Amino acid sequence: MSFRNFSFATRLSALYGAALLLVGSAFGADAQNNAKADENGGYYVFSYFVGNGEDGLHYAVSRDGYQWTALNGGKSVFASPLGKNVKLMRDPSVCQGADGVYRLAWTVSWDGKSIGVASSRDLIEWTDVKVVPTMTHEPTARNSWAPEVFYDKKSQEFYIVWSTTIPGRFSPENEGTSEDRLDHRAYYITTKDFQTFSPTKLYFDPGHNVIDGYLAEQDGEYFLFYKDETLRPEAKKTILVAKGKSPVGPFENPKTISAQNWVEGPSALRVDGAWLVFYDCYRDGKYGAVRSVDGENWEDVGDKVQFPKGTRHGTAFEVDRETFERLVEKYGDK
Secondary structure, X not given: OOOOOXXXXXXXXXXXXXXXXXXXXXXXXXXXXXXXXXXOOOOEEEEEEOOOOOOOEEEEEEOOOOXXXXXXXXXXXXXXXXXXXXXXXXXXXXXXXXXXXXXXXXXOOOOOXXXXXXXXXXXXXXXXXXXXXXXXXXXXXXXXXXXXXEEEOOOOEEEEEEEEEXXXXXXXXXXXXXXXXXXXXXXXXXXXXXXXXXXXEEEEOOOOOEEEXXXXXXXXXXXXXEEEOXXXXXXXXXXXXXXXXXXXXXXXXXXXXXXXXXXXXXXXXEEOOEEEEEEEEOOOOEXXXXXXXXXXXXXXXXXXXXXXXXOEEEEEEEOOHHHHHHHHHHHOOO
């Protein structure tokens, strides 16, 4: 790799080498040989927030998908310029479209009816930063949480999925099924250009409180990873996956995949022909992960992953070598 920032690159290479040994011991000789077939690994970025999201967007990078190193010395690389009422940048989701432009969406507040969006060609300079109304047509809607951006190659559209509580819609108004009488369902909008957006529609109602929907596709099959946010009458707080034949489902046969409960914010990444699904173990102050080759059988690999301290709900995505090296050169050692 032609990094100019040698000290950072050296540390990153060392982390990759150590992870390669972990991959081999955990998954056998075949996995180790597959990883060795490309000694440089892949080029992966993780967008995340820390604290309450006050300081903006953070990046971590990885060559193997397991060991992640914070960029910019763990400091924010982009802060929301949207104003005091939408100053947070929680749950940042990044997705690249067919035109090569990266799109960013995030939660702007705990109780808003809008989300924040922005665009970038290099993951460094962000433009067209704005607030997009999502639930203003619902007078009693309490929030718009954790928007996730997915680009569907077949329809050439972006899907933005988030969760909202509308009191009384799915449970008695004064009860709810989780903290603060919340009872979420997933909603969505579509767009081709991040300039015009479709009307909001209900996206996913599994019959219980649901947040943090993350959509992925492989070989024409769509995977919806999400959190069962139910607290009452029995706490769930687990990550599930359901599958469908289109970006809007129907999503069927839900299955719990997280190795523990009290987790949130799933994000899926394809690494060496397998799924890696990361999630925020927010009570433990760390990240966990599960792995699957077939999308059916999942194993806990939480002890194989390492994320920067304080990493909260984010999105993992693959980039090309040029983009990766540009980020490392810009933010590597700070």
